[in-house]
Amino acid sequence: MTRPVGVRPAGERALLVECRSLAEVAALRTLVDEKSLGQVDVVSAARTVLVRFASARAARRAEPLLAALDAPPVAPEPRRTVEIEVVYDGADLGDVAEVAGLSPETVVAAHQASAWVAAFGGFAPGFAYLAGGDPRLAVPRRESPRTSVPAGSVALAGEFSAVYPRASPGGWRLIGRTDRTLWDIERDPPALIAPGDAVRFRAVRAAARGATGAAPAAPGPAPIPGRADPRPGSAIEVVHPGPLSLLEDRGRPGYAALGVTASGAADAASARQANRLVGNGADAAVIETLGGLEVRAVGDQVLALSGAALDAYAGEDPAPSGAPFLLRGGETLRLGSPAGGLRAYLAVRGGIVAPATLGSRSHDRLSGLGPAPLAAGDLLAVGAPPRGAVGAPEPLASLGPVATLRIRFGPRADAFAAAERAHLVATAWSVSGQADRVGARLVPADGARPLRAPRLDLPSEGVEIGSLQVPPSGEPVLFGPDHPTTGGYPVIAVVAAADLPRAGQLRPGTRVRFVPER
Structure with a gap:
């Protein structure tokens, strides 16, 4: 029996539970589901399990229970094998070869020969983290994430490989592309690759597949009747x-x-x-x-x-x-x-x-x-009109030229030097043009420097809305309501739940200051 390594608050309504291996992650996830600790969501990752609750009070009550859980490692049951045809012409193939000290041809051969297994899902619907690759292919993420990665991109990051189900931001290194549909809400199950599946990649020529450089978009969602007539x-x-x-x-x-x-x-x-x-x-x-x-x-x-x-x-x-x-x-x-x-x-x-x-x-x-x-x-x-009466006029919430957002440090604040945590708070940040419902990149205002991001090879782990994730560029990304469910850059702090509506009103050019909660 093995207890978690530790439990880290991720904002006030979520807890990040650290494990030693993927097997422990799987066991802990099963145990959390069995115990029913009042969780709303559970996100398994490489070495962590993020448990999200409906309220801060529920999270506080669950923290000692999670820390005391005994989770025996279990071997996953074998599942099916999914074969994916790949055109290996990714924009980062040459960089991967250089970092790994291999030729591009050797990278392609090693990627095909690896015994990939889907360890867990996350980031986006249909995105599966594939483990079991050749250790030589373990390369770090890009210094700065791309704002848009084409659907069907085959990529590497750390010990994992993956296929992007649809166009989305991402910092993984692209080595190829496929035209397989990874997520289809009309399919049962919607995800082509499920945890426990074995995955084999097979190289094909672009001309033979009629590839155009990007996989076709997945079909739209199947309609389900609404809640009102x-x-x-x-x-x-x-x-x-x-x-x-x-x-x-x-x-x-x-x-x-x-x-x-x-x-x-x-x-x-x-x-x-x-x-x-x-x-x-x-x-x-x-x-x-x-x-x-x-x-x-x-x-x-x-x-x-x-x-x-x-x-x-x-x-x-x-x-x-x-x-x-x-x-x-x-x-x-x-x-x-x-x-x-x-x-x-x-x-x-x-x-x-x-x-x-x-x-x-x-x-x-x-x-x-x-x-x-x-x-x-x-x-x-x-x-149909509800039974309730219309409401009396109410004032609108106001947002001045400088938005002040309260934060709680963690779950990875300890990876940053104390001076960097202080710099986050002392600096006025400006919302860049890279801002949407997924997230907003913040740049330092008034000639200040960005954060000095730690050299941390962090496996992907669950993230919360309001997380301030810091890529190597040192420019924090504030996650919005459509954020990926997992991320691979350290989260220095999470915006207070009560201030998330204000964060949702940040427009490019708005100045932002962060205030630690007492």
Whole structure:
């Protein structure tokens, strides 16, 4: 019987449990599931298990129980073998060969000869961490992650290999590509590779496969009936979606082990406020928009706006924010651009009825799950009015020119020198242009230097929304609601849960300061 090496807080609502081996990880995960400690999500990784809870109180109660668990290592049961054809022409093949001290041909041969086994899932739906490779192929991640890795990319990082199921950010080294579909919500199971599967790679010529350099996108999610029935003759028609408008609700927690993050509204407090103002329940779907949205009412509708302040017009008359208002059938609501903050939320009384995927109507930018981004001509059905009355006007949350976010150091703060932890707090950071629902890269303002990242060969491990992950460049990445479920760079701190709505309103150019919680 072997107890965990240690338990590290990851923010106030999650605990990172350290193990000695993949076998111990598997045993601990099984034991946690059996004990039912009140967890919402469990994310297995190379040497850790991230256990996420619904509240800080639940996490505090579970910490001593997790530290005392005895988890005997178990051998995984053998499963099937999945063969994947690869064109070995990846952008990093030459770099991998140089770092490994091998020729590119030897790298390709070693990758094909390795006895890869899917150890665990994570990062994104269908992404499987493959262990058992030739030790010569253990190369570090890139110094700075790519903002977009093509779907079907075959990659190496540390002791693992993997195939990217869809286009996404990533810091792994690309050695090839395949046209196999790794994740298909219409398939049972959706993931082509499941933990315990053996995986064999086979080299093929690009011409023989008709490859074009990127694998085709995976099919969209299969529709699942929504939670509310539409009201006949009642809808919202999208005239113009603006730069980006999405349907969001409270998200889909509980699927992180499949690589599916919870997603949901980036500013959950404002989404709840919009629903409250029109009398909806907290789980009703709303429109999250960056502004520029124009919609037309089909039948009379009661609407409410919250989140970032912006100019709004119902027909020719100004429409309020933070208060319910009537949009008569045939009238158009036009939204300007946010003057402060980034995202506004539009709720309609009765809620928007849309297909659900894994229990949620939220669009996840990283995985592509959920309804597609809104487009001109979309007709959004509206549900039956709730019994509750509309709410009284409420003030909007404000975000000044400098956003102050409270943080809790960890789970990997001890990997950074004390001077670097102090530098994180003392420095004003600016949100770069690389910012979306997945995460925002922060750059030092006022001529300050970036963080000095530790030289830490960290196996991938579960990460939380609000995590401040530090790649070798020293420019922290603040994870948003569509963040990957696992990551391989150390997390120096996690933003307080109460401040996550403010983090969801950060726009490029906003200055950010971090304050440690006492």
